Amino acid sequence: MTESAGTIDVLVVDDDFMVARVHRTFVERVEPFRVVGTAHTGEQAIEAVDALRPDLVLLDLYLPDLFGLDVIPRLRTAGHDCDVMVITAAREADAVRGAVRQGVVDYLLKPFDYEDLQPRLERYATQRGRLLTTVVRGQADVDRVLAGAFAPPAGSGLPKGMSVETARLVERALRGTDGTLSAAEAATATGISRVSARRYLEYFHATGNAEVSLRYGTTGRPERRYSWRS
Amino acid sequence: MTESAGTIDVLVVDDDFMVARVHRTFVERVEPFRVVGTAHTGEQAIEAVDALRPDLVLLDLYLPDLFGLDVIPRLRTAGHDCDVMVITAAREADAVRGAVRQGVVDYLLKPFDYEDLQPRLERYATQRGRLLTTVVRGQADVDRVLAGAFAPPAGSGLPKGMSVETARLVERALRGTDGTLSAAEAATATGISRVSARRYLEYFHATGNAEVSLRYGTTGRPERRYSWRS
DNA sequence: GAACGCGGCGACCACAATGAACTCAATCTC
DNA sequence: GAGATTGAGTTCATTGTGGTCGCCGCGTTC
Structure with missing residues (x-):
């Protein structure tokens, strides 16, 4: 009001x-x-x-x-x-x-x-x-309001160093696949570098738009796999 | 605590x-x-x-x-x-x-x-x-009260060499079972290796979140069995 | 057109998990 | 009871990914 x-x-x-x-x-x-x-x-x-x-x-x-x-x-x-x-x-x-x-x-x-x-x-x-401008989709959004932390994109609320176009690109790639994507897979799927892909994926995770799960089993550091949330 | x-x-x-x-x-x-x-x-x-x-x-x-x-x-x-x-x-x-x-x-x-x-x-x-038990001496104490109202994500101070995701995974596995878990059982339950499982279980024990009891009787070295604590 | 800001990229370093090898504390055998 | 046996605890090099740093091209401004 x-x-x-x-x-x-x-x-x-x-x-x-x-x-x-x-x-x-x-x-x-x-x-x-x-x-x-x-x-x-x-x-x-x-x-x-x-x-x-x-x-x-x-x-x-x-x-x-x-x-x-x-x-x-x-x-x-x-x-x-x-x-x-x-x-x-x-x-x-x-x-x-x-x-x-x-x-x-x-x-x-x-x-x-x-x-x-x-x-x-x-x-x-x-x-x-x-x-x-906050939209509540799930518990993560509620927690963010309580903590006074970042808000969902909802337009131009992106942090510095990120562009709307790339965000949309990564979002579409993540939505497009069934199952999950790793940072490297998202990179090849979108055509951008792994570093950038990871930054946006991690941003989606921080804002509650993406969920992350670890895949173990292979030697080496475990792999973070992202999936879009509805 | x-x-x-x-x-x-x-x-x-x-x-x-x-x-x-x-x-x-x-x-x-x-x-x-x-x-x-x-x-x-x-x-x-x-x-x-x-x-x-x-x-x-x-x-x-x-x-x-x-x-x-x-x-x-x-x-x-x-x-x-x-x-x-x-x-x-x-x-x-x-x-x-x-x-x-x-x-x-x-x-x-x-x-x-x-x-x-x-x-x-x-x-x-x-x-x-x-x-x-808080005593207010100055603005810093007030800010701490305001910030602490919602701030801590419940377990963010993990030591090096451990990840929050894996910690959560092990914690859920430990909570999920009635009774107790050994390191090997926790490993198969979570899908991670026995060594890693044991490291997290032992961490929970060190922080007081898990209780440990030894089980004898089988031949071989006694088995440390972990159970979650409230 | 030079200076500036911004977003993406390659390269490098750090890190978390792994499995094999090793140690240890019980039980078993004689 | 001494030594073999056994299975869990412990260490460590390996490994492939996560994460960071600085550079570069491009658009914008003055």
């Missing part, structure tokens, strides 16, 4: 007016984030989420009226599916555990610099972009 | 009576888990958590009265800090994303075997034990 065409709307929650202001300027220096509002109490935060529908809430835990973590279930009950990033001085292990249990996307300790916040926002942005 | 404390109380939630029964037996086969109750609807689940105070809830998403994910904020609002592991046939990307946003500890797709559930429960148990 809220497909604000790329931008990520942020609500800043901190009881200290000056601190909230600093957070705001920090966030707005990072693309494609945009601060749509500020709140200074838990109740204000809930109202603000209701009104502004942000994608992400930067949440302090020490608020005058509520403990920050108690704000989150209130949001969920109200049907909001925004993400939450905790920014707080709270170092209690219980607070961190509770935050993880509530599914916060990150937990940043005060005091912090712009250099601390910026990479975390960027990590969130890329991770968010991946999730929005 | 890490038998930090007592048992972990589990509530099983599934609308299908038979399925809930199966989950129950699966869970009780894993130390130190104990099933303290079963629920078949969302409302039942909430009442059961209220009454039984479990540490972990195995939650199906397709429930007759509520969507499973809507159960979680109800629990949080009621002040329960139990963990949730989703076990469902729901493959919608929205369901997975929503589950992550709610902070579930794992998400397992049906149908599944005991061999699928068991390592996930064990991972949860060790992670839980680790969290309970």
Whole structure:
């Protein structure tokens, strides 16, 4: 929802007016984030989420009226599916555990610099972009979402050093054969080198599109045989 | 490793009576888990958590009265800090994303075997034990908690000379048999050589995942027989 | 048109599994 | 009880594949 065409709307929650202001300027220096509002109490935060529908809430835990973590279930009950990033001085292990249990996307300790916040926002942005295009075919895809790891191709999400054309070529070769293919066989089948074939096959394995099994019996190192997964 | 404390109380939630029964037996086969109750609807689940105070809830998403994910904020609002592991046939990307946003500890797709559930429960148990003894001194500790939430692929730190695939193969063979296996039997069962089989079995023994007993009586050197340990 | 970035390739090194040869600790034979 | 027997544990050179490094051609940019 809220497909604000790329931008990520942020609500800043901190009881200290000056601190909230600093957070705001920090966030707005990072693309494609945009601060749509500020709140200074838990109740204000809930109202603000209701009104502004942000994608992400930067949440302090020490608020005058509520403990920050108690704000989150209130949001969920109200049907909001925004993400939450905790920014707080709270170092209690219980607070961190509770935050993880509530599914916060990150937990940043005060005091912090712009250099601390910026990479975390960027990590969130890329991770968010991946999730929005994820297709769940099996357990491997689910595990990838949980681990926050790579996403399936789904277009141009290929890592550097790989091209869509070659990927399609290898994919077709792998689909074409009954049974399994080794890296060398895939190479001769596609006409590309063994090294490249192996790189793409291993990529398919990492993304969960291919399954790999080892064949023993011959002397020498065992052979990795790949098969496409539906 | 890490038998930090007592048992972990589990509530099983599934609308299908038979399925809930199966989950129950699966869970009780894993130390130190104990099933303290079963629920078949969302409302039942909430009442059961209220009454039984479990540490972990195995939650199906397709429930007759509520969507499973809507159960979680109800629990949080009621002040329960139990963990949730989703076990469902729901493959919608929205369901997975929503589950992550709610902070579930794992998400397992049906149908599944005991061999699928068991390592996930064990991972949860060790992670839980680790969290309970964590002291937060700085950002690095917080990051470790966040990363460790899902990170370890359950056995990635193998020594040189061994491969994860072969390790998994031997592990499955060892788990599969009732009773015990010798190195030679494991070799024929897996299709690898006796030497390799023994190397992995001995590794499992060294890491505490397998128990070893000697069998005498036959002429010749006594035989080391391995059995898997939970 | 020179400099740069990117993807594929050949060559080389590392590695995991193998099987033969060897060692070892039990039982068997006398 | 000493030595032969036996079958499992242990070592090691061999081997063919996995994996990496740097080069090269090609398209793109300034």
